[in-house]
Amino acid sequence: MKxxxxxxxxxxxxxxxxxYEQIYEKRSISKQEIASELQMSLTTxxxxxxxxxxxxxxxxTGQYQSTGGRKANAYSVVSTAAIAIGIDILKDRLxxxxxxxxxxxxxxxxxxxxxxAEEGYYKMLGESTxxxxxxxxxxxxxxxxxxxxxxxxxxxxDGQYMVDGRILNCEGMTFSDLTAYIPxxxxxxxxxxxxxxxxxxxxxxxxxxxxxxLNHNIGGAIVINGxxxxxxxxxxxxxxxxxxxxxxxxxxxxxxxxxxxYCSLDRLExxxxxxxxxxxFRLRNGDRQSKEIWLTYMDNLSLAIRNMMVILDCDIVLSGxxxxxxxxxxxxxxRELVRxxxxxxxxxxxxxxNHYGEFAxxxxxxxxxIKNFLKSI
Numbered sequence: 001m002k003x004x005x006x007x008x009x010x011x012x013x014x015x016x017x018x019x020y021e022q023i024y025e026k027r028s029i030s031k032q033e034i035a036s037e038l039q040m041s042l043t044t045x046x047x048x049x050x051x052x053x054x055x056x057x058x059x060x061t062g063q064y065q066s067t068g069g070r071k072a073n074a075y076s077v078v079s080t081a082a083i084a085i086g087i088d089i090l091k092d093r094l095x096x097x098x099x100x101x102x103x104x105x106x107x108x109x110x111x112x113x114x115x116x117a118e119e120g121y122y123k124m125l126g127e128s129t130x131x132x133x134x135x136x137x138x139x140x141x142x143x144x145x146x147x148x149x150x151x152x153x154x155x156x157x158d159g160q161y162m163v164d165g166r167i168l169n170c171e172g173m174t175f176s177d178l179t180a181y182i183p184x185x186x187x188x189x190x191x192x193x194x195x196x197x198x199x200x201x202x203x204x205x206x207x208x209x210x211x212x213x214l215n216h217n218i219g220g221a222i223v224i225n226g227x228x229x230x231x232x233x234x235x236x237x238x239x240x241x242x243x244x245x246x247x248x249x250x251x252x253x254x255x256x257x258x259x260x261x262y263c264s265l266d267r268l269e270x271x272x273x274x275x276x277x278x279x280x281f282r283l284r285n286g287d288r289q290s291k292e293i294w295l296t297y298m299d300n301l302s303l304a305i306r307n308m309m310v311i312l313d314c315d316i317v318l319s320g321x322x323x324x325x326x327x328x329x330x331x332x333x334x335r336e337l338v339r340x341x342x343x344x345x346x347x348x349x350x351x352x353x354n355h356y357g358e359f360a361x362x363x364x365x366x367x368x369x370i371k372n373f374l375k376s377i
Contacts, residue, residue, distance in 0.1 A: 023076065058076065085132070090216070103370060129147060147179075153170065157234060159175060167252060193230070219239070243256075276321070279293075316350070318353050319353075320360065
């Protein structure tokens, strides 16, 4: 049906977009179902299906059971018709991902390398990115929309330079410096907001939430009404600097007693005298010292959650490197500790684990290109 005020070309583009969106959302759907859902003629649906097939955007993935006549074809989106690359830059490593149109990771890699804000590092980053891309199937290498880069630090509103890069020791580093050797469109973002983007993509029903990003350095993000809350100065959600004790350990920010000094993985590993994987092996096998360390860690984390929840009455998301190590018992323990500290019942608050783990920031920052591509169809 032609919409008022639209040209014939605009109507065709509109119909094509609607057909593609229906296939994308349903994952697998027949021509007849598309026509019924969109209240569109079979002729128009058929024309658009042929066009999308020719463009390599959709494909026939099977047939439905016959109900007496000819079997109906099942149409699905070609999820690798376009892909995006994501990079998460940490102080001691790089995480790479390649994601498809559904945000699913089709390739990932971690490279252990120390960050330095200097030409040699930028060149290495470009070469490593190109090697990562070269390892993709050949047919995907020319389908890259762009490269998203997540960094440990606050990025300027225009995405052109670092305004707080104390963890990486790179304040003032420019976007052009970092991306000088990457021959693709690039996008720069704080790793915490990139993680929040992954959460919202994975769970569109998420409306109000506090996201605790439990990495070697802690991070956080706030979601309000289904959108990331950046704040007036782009500093909303820096949960790592919640002060638990005025006379606590010294934080890299120069203050004492920040959550960073109690619940970063660096501090957990320091207390345990081993890496995270080995710590959890000991914990799950009943080691008493590991259990004491873990209870202290969870008690400190629950205090931070409690303090945020008296300000924002919302769900809690546990993300980052630590999340895949947590089980339901851990989540229930944390929930109970928070409940004990709150001045009111928990009510309907949910505690959710993110399953992207350490690759959440790289995934989230690359979703920018996927979203824009889907809007363009």
